[in-house]
Amino acid sequence: MMKKNFYLIAAFLGYFNALFAAGDFTMMKPISVEIEMQSSNNVHVFSPNRIRLETGKLYKIRVFNNSNEKHYFSSKKFAKSVFTRKVQILKDGKKIAEVKGIIAEVEVFPHSVIEWWVVPIRTGTFDDLHCHVKDVRTGKTHNQLGMNGVISIY
């Protein structure tokens, strides 16, 4: 699987170089997509819970957690279908860190925001977006309580 991803990324970078030979990929402007992690009592949701992206474009997926609990933004199918440029971690609206490399999922702490910068490289409809944090009162996962969604790449 790792090898397959490597070839996909290599193919993508080759394609990208051919398209923007005179440009600089790192200077490309991202398209901002905002997703809020919401939770109160027994309701846990991603808003929106349907996300639509296109291959070959750079996205800055801003994941906000304004709730009092931590949440995961986890979709293995999505993670395997994008090239991650970086994950930016913000504190009080200011960047405090950038993480680079292959990212499988992100966890966002209460009242925090992260930015997952990606370029989708494979099309598909990925129905495995979920949060696997366990709710202590009900014993159910946030996924079971509604915190899930679908990411489509065209």
Ligand SMILES: [Cu+2]
């Ligand atoms: Cu959650």
